[in-house]
Amino acid sequence: MRLPIRAVTPETESAEIVGWVHEVRDLGGLSFFLIRDRTGIIQVTIPKKKVPAEILDVARSVSRESVVRVQGTVKAIEKAPGGREIVPEELEIISIAESPLPLDVAEKVPAEMDTRLDSRFLDARKPRVRAIFFIRSAVTCAATAFLASRGCVNIATPKIVAAATEGGTELFPIAYFEKEAFMNQSPQLYKQMMMAAGFEGVFELGPIFRAEEHNTVRHLNEATSLDVEVSFADHNDVMELLEDLIVYVYDYVAMNCAEHLAELGVDLTVPAKPFPRIPYAEAIEIANRTVEEKIAFGDDLSPAAERAIGDAIGGHYFVVDWPTDIRPYYAMPYPDRPEFCKAFDLMHPRMELSSGAQRVHDHDLLVERIRAKGLSPESFEFYLKTFRYGMPPHAGWGLGIERLVMTMLDLGNIREAVLFPRDRHRLTP
Ligand code: AMO
Numbered sequence: 001m002r003l004p005i006r007a008v009t010p011e012t013e014s015a016e017i018v019g020w021v022h023e024v025r026d027l028g029g030l031s032f033f034l035i036r037d038r039t040g041i042i043q044v045t046i047p048k049k050k051v052p053a054e055i056l057d058v059a060r061s062v063s064r065e066s067v068v069r070v071q072g073t074v075k076a077i078e079k080a081p082g083g084r085e086i087v088p089e090e091l092e093i094i095s096i097a098e099s100p101l102p103l104d105v106a107e108k109v110p111a112e113m114d115t116r117l118d119s120r121f122l123d124a125r126k127p128r129v130r131a132i133f134f135i136r137s138a139v140t141c142a143a144t145a146f147l148a149s150r151g152c153v154n155i156a157t158p159k160i161v162a163a164a165t166e167g168g169t170e171l172f173p174i175a176y177f178e179k180e181a182f183m184n185q186s187p188q189l190y191k192q193m194m195m196a197a198g199f200e201g202v203f204e205l206g207p208i209f210r211a212e213e214h215n216t217v218r219h220l221n222e223a224t225s226l227d228v229e230v231s232f233a234d235h236n237d238v239m240e241l242l243e244d245l246i247v248y249v250y251d252y253v254a255m256n257c258a259e260h261l262a263e264l265g266v267d268l269t270v271p272a273k274p275f276p277r278i279p280y281a282e283a284i285e286i287a288n289r290t291v292e293e294k295i296a297f298g299d300d301l302s303p304a305a306e307r308a309i310g311d312a313i314g315g316h317y318f319v320v321d322w323p324t325d326i327r328p329y330y331a332m333p334y335p336d337r338p339e340f341c342k343a344f345d346l347m348h349p350r351m352e353l354s355s356g357a358q359r360v361h362d363h364d365l366l367v368e369r370i371r372a373k374g375l376s377p378e379s380f381e382f383y384l385k386t387f388r389y390g391m392p393p394h395a396g397w398g399l400g401i402e403r404l405v406m407t408m409l410d411l412g413n414i415r416e417a418v419l420f421p422r423d424r425h426r427l428t429p
Helices: 053-061 113-118 127-149 188-196 235-256 258-264 280-290 303-313 363-372 377-387 401-408
Strands: 014-027 030-037 040-047 067-076 084-095 172-176 179-183 201-209 222-231 277-279 317-323 337-348 351-358 394-400
Touching: 014 040, 014 084, 030 067, 040 053, 053 084, 127 201, 127 222, 127 235, 127 258, 127 401, 188 201, 188 222, 188 377, 188 394, 222 235, 222 401, 235 258, 235 317, 235 337, 235 351, 235 394, 235 401, 277 280, 280 303, 280 317, 303 317, 303 337, 303 351, 337 394, 351 401, 363 377, 394 401
Parallel strands: 040 084, 277 317
Antiparallel strands: 014 030, 014 067, 030 040, 067 084, 172 179, 201 222, 222 394, 317 337, 337 351, 351 394
16 A cells, blocks of 8 residues: 655555655666655665666666656665665556656756746645645635634635726726626625625635736736625724734644745744734834835835835734725725725735725715715626615725735745746746
C-alpha cells in the first residue's frame, strides 16, 4: 500500500511510495533520486551493483518530474532528508516527463513571475509555492467556519448581473443573449437583499471582477472576496466581527500550518485586538506629516499615504468616519453630521484589506444617495424594491482574500496568492 512520504520514517521496514522525481544524481556506483509528494521528499538510493538490471534500466530512462512508484527497503541514513532512504526492489515509471522542463521545480534556476505563471502547475509543485496555497486553503476554511459559528448563512449570488454596484466604471461587459450584462464587481446588492429576506447574517466567498486598467502588485482583475452582511448591526458591530475574524484566522494558521509557515520562513505574529480606529480626518493628518503629495480633505488615501499611516501605526487598524462624498451610495451618513458616513476600511500597514459600512436602509434616502452619485435609481429597481417592504438596519464588509494571504505571508506580489491570476495581460492558463 502506498505511504505518504512523510509517513516513511527510519523505523519503517519497507515502503511503497509514489511521487515526482525532484532530483536525479549519478555518482558512478550509486544513483540517487529525490522523490517528492505533497507531504515531503525522500531519497531513493540505487547501488548499481546490488539491484536487478531491470531497475537500473528504468533508473537510466527516468527524467526529472516524472511520476514514479518505488517499492523497497527503508534504511536510516543521517545525511538524507528525514534521516532515511529507500533502496528499491521495484521501480516503475507511471508517467514520464518531457525534457527540458519549462521550469525548474527544484528552484536551482530562478524563474520570472510570467514564466512561473505560464506553467503554474509545475510552479505549484515547489514546496514553497504549495505552502502558500495550503495556507490559503486554511485561511478560507477557518474564515468561513468562523462566520458559520457566528450564525451567518453561506449564500451564493449571481456573477452575471445587469448593473454596477461600486459606481459605473470598472465593469466587464459580456454577451448575454440579447441583453446587456456584466461580470459582478461585488455581491453588495445581493447580500443586502438577503437582509430584506430576513436571513439576518450571511456570508459569501466568491469571485469579484474589476476591469481596472492598472497593473500593480496588489490588484487583480478577478479577485476573491469574503463578503458579510448582518442585520440589526451597525458599523461598529461588524468592525468587531471583522477584527475577531482576522485574529481567529491568524490564530488558526499559526496553530495548524506550522510546517507550511516554516517552509516559507514566516514567523507569524497574531495581531492584537482591538485594532485602533482612526478617523479619516486624523488619518490624513498622520499621512501629511511625511508624504510628499499632501492629501486634501475629500481625497482617497494614496498608496503613499497608506504606507505612511501604516508605518506610524505599525499594525492592523481601521480608518473610520469617511467623508460621505467619497464612499458608495449605500454607506449610511451620520444623522447629526451627514457629510461623514459610517464607512470604514480595514488596513494592514501595507495596504487596504477590507471595506465596509453600516448601510442606508431607508428607501427614500437611498434613492437620494443614488441620485447624488449621478446614478439612475431606475437601474437599481430590483434592489430598491427590497427596501420598500420591511428592511432591517444592517451593516457589512468585503474582505479581499488574496490581500489577506499576501499580507499574512509577506508576499511581494498579489499574484503569488492566486493560482491562475487574471490581470491586464493574462487570460491563460
Ligand atoms: P471594495 O471595492 O473596497 O468594497 O472591495 C473589498 C475588498 O476586496 C479587495 N479587492 C481587490 N483585491 C484585489 N484586486 C482588486 N482589484 C480588488 N478590488 C477589491 C480588497 C478590498 O478591500 N461592496 C464593498 C464591500 C462592502 O462594503 O461590503 C466592496 O466591494 O481587499
